[in-house]
Amino acid sequence: MALTIFFSLLLLIFTASPANAQSFIGVNYGLLADNLPPPSDTAKLLQSTSIQKVRLYGADPTIIKSLAGTGVGIVIGVANGDLPSLASDLSVASQWINSNVLPFYPASRIILINVGNEILLSNDLNLVNQLLPAMQNVQKALDLVSLGGKIKVSTVHAMTVLGQSEPPSAGSFAPGYQAGLKGILQFLSETGSPFVINPYPFFAYLSDQRPETLSFCLFQPNPGRVDSNTGIKYMNMFDAQVDAVHSALKSMGFEKVEVVVAETGWPTSGDVNVVGPSVENAKAYNGNLIAHLRSMVGTPLKPGKAIDTYIFALFDENLKPGPSFERSFGLYKPDLSMAYDIGLTKTTSGQTSQSPSLGKATTSTGWCVPKEDATREQLQASLDWVCGQGIDCGPIMEGGVCFEPNNLVSHTAYAMNLYFQKSPENPTDCDFSQTARITSDNPSYNNCVYPRAGDVGDGSVRGVMNKYVSSDKAMDHNKSECSSSLSLPLFTILVSLISISLHVNL
Template structure:
């Protein structure tokens, strides 16, 4: 099957090993704070909520003064936005840009840690040629206004793109920007290279699965065990959609000669409910995607083309937005409810970062699973760099040399290292949690009391 990150003919994914949680905020984990709702908590309540989490950054779609002020002295990085409708005025008159910066940045910086101003959202794919032609002049005028306020290099200017700015996406290593956008994109990137601002992109494995709703696609999108997909040009095996999409953007930047420009994921997320005819929205899927994404980011493993560093990622969204147009899923991306309780727990609260009490729980195969599936589970786990030597010839757990016994050890090894969450013991519905210690003789299963 061909790679196709945009039209989405992808399959399966991996749960990345979870590194230790930290009680402080984490700069690479952000959240989108949309306001298309009539039932949102007060900004001060939201600021207090964010202080109780490890979310390190907040992205606004506009420059709401009350919210910016409420985030003062919280240590959270802030992205504020220029709406598409404001672009023509900013592009045509430098004084308008100066007034915008004077009203929305200067009164609050540096107590409110404004880091980026995004000029427009998905402008290139809006099909509005006038707006597209005005995007770069607007960005330049905002940057000049920031420079005049002695904020050069302190507050960056960028814009946000959809994945549709990419052309070919098969394979990821040979991805490039669509030819129809190439001149505009090159000019934008030249400006961004000169100012040190990041390319901001909106990858959504959620929409990938909606376009190709097969079990193997879902596993690939949710960072769950799967066979992976091999990039035919580079030979890289991708184990999840997120990495493949981000690396496709990396390849497009590299092919245009902008290897030094960093990538920021401005939006990604998964709906927890939707209309009856929608494929993909559910609490289990949303919890798996966002929880596993956060674990992936915390691992600092990076992507195959950008190893050893997590891409700054803003999860969509902080709250549901009941006034958004579109299908029911558009109203159900919130990590938190309007009463500030969690919609579902993905380990973002500081209180959940303390070590959990040790309990006797192990992950083992369900009865009746075929050997072929058990072998697939073994291959997956041992391909992730975990120590499978105990179930290799001569190892303490090699005997009995059965698929059932070896798979039980491997699957539990994965569960214990990947976060000990229920979704870490799934293996395409072939695993279950057990309170019975499967260790025997000299074979000790990780976990337990």
Template structure:
């Protein structure tokens, strides 16, 4: 069953890619968190210019800083703003406070600043504050009514953000269920989200999962690297990465409560590149692997096993380091960019990077050969390689229906073509044919019939 699922999904990836991936350099499902617990951040206008140079389509603020909202006007970037946990009580108890919040933080900026979502607090249900938990739903209602009073209900959504700790069970993904401790509050919120068409926002961090289980195979599972996968007996699906498993656990929990139409948004996910000596898994290599492989996974639009064919809107954490945050060094080391706008590491977000469809370069005359998957690869690893290669902007149209290399319609054949095409267009260097040590160069031309693999000498 797992092989059948994976092979069928390869066809779906390529179909989706042909219809939507190449349509734009900006990708609406890739977002970033813009925290401000720092004293060294560049001016908002400078940040707005940085964002314009990337494929980031969404940004999440933890408040509603007017200087940032002004700087983001007319950029087209979708903006999430938020209330603090400390504001929830007054918003819940007094509708006039909610009206004033909308008047101060939305009306002066919308629609030139593309505010799309307001998050009411952050991880309230798992805060342990029962009084605050009881107030989250009334606060959301009052803000919704305030939006309706100025004809913005439906144009701007209201939600709140949860940690993965709202789940009582997350493994296997098909058994995902919410903790009954949140019973009435969760039902009220989910009913609100369903009625208003608003998303369920969640913060999955495979990094924390690895920190609790620091085995090499867990690290590979968390980083989208080669691994044996984890079999879900409930669905007969083998999961090849932790991100999909965590998001599908939320999907299962929503479905179990009867809210199958409530969509999921990943409000935060990331990996720290630096930490204290006692923090496991913290390195630039791991942070780059997680974020770049996640971006490639999102770009492939394969989705998750329970939500195939679309990418969940995902906000990477974070745009910058926040040097004033308390706690271990890792808390201050999630930034994709430095305050001087240089990249901490490159995950392919630049519009001038790997976003443009590439075409095979003319042969240089050197014996470059062809890049092929190793013979013993599992379907799950072939799927990962296919997702990654086609997610880098190469032209995978020849392995779509009607393409000269579509037949044979097998995962191995499609992955081989895509991997070789990426190798040929990325520079024909040995490291371009690595794929986490699952590929190698060959001098035997794999072309057949009408299908020509670029390469050779």
């Protein structure tokens, strides 16, 4: 009996671990179009990708049913117009749950219900006043059918809910929203539900179109921006916007409430007078964002954890009102082909990426690696940028031959070199804002081969540079390394539980 309990605990721990899943990558599935593929085909598309979650703006039964058995997490929404009836009558909320959740759950893995979308932005005081009571009644309706805690309840906010966002440490909610938000935040805190927000660096760029701002928004190499209060240097707008929300939550006394990004993205086209929309920029933003999330670096104020992020959007929506760029956010076309490749295609089970053979005729003078004084922020910015340029960063993803050691210096060294070897005759490709250098010492180790253009590999690895794979300095750059062994506290808990089990059986 004791052994049965022990192995059951092991199974629970390791299957619940997020280390092997990219559950933080989601996508918005909007329906304001007349050319969308059938939901069944879309479900198959999603299963071929690393997208783990889908956000719906409503609760379309056909779509929810099509995702049954896929394991994809589903976020459904309550229409803004339904708030008054839900707020005034618990039975209406129960009927909503009976119609939109119970027929599908748990085969369709509904994980969150967003009650209303950007209600505070509407400035409709009656609707704003109905928001919290509606959320509470939906929560009570879930509790009545024993789904409280299994399915969370929240609401989506626009970034305009913030009155101040610069610097990120001074982030605070607009004074006019604070009274109404306090009750909502208390509800989220009590139920363990997330604060859901829509940060768009794209819109930040529209208001400040300097080249350095574009690079900052696209996760590309840039000088960074220092928070004058904390001294933290931010290397991208996404982190700055999310940390401004973290600061605003802290200022209200709700620092522990989780932040979820419900929407973020970049359009591929727009009106001729709008600067910024393009396939190149969309690919850079979304590709670098995904690389940033996969790195598990988190944000400066919440390091070591990827934030749940839903990219806008799965498809273009040709019936959506507003400026033309609003209809051009799709990652995929109606025929299910990619609008552009940002590395979402899932590899086959057990497949691991191998170090590529570049096949260049030109022989480089060496390998490109980070300088010893490169900061964590600079390394992360370079890693995000390279992996968003169509470079195969698979070898440094989990399961890849260069994933271990799992630290920022080692991963960035591999990525920098891979980019440099595309054109090693050009030394400026090993610059990375003056944070990299060329070395004649081969940084390869074990089965992780750092390619060099023109090399004819014989399978051997020579001149290992251990400082890039095992030094204390490298470990200091990334405090959130994963370990394949059990941590001491977890091991202690297991031993204690086994002891208790043995005692009971005796």
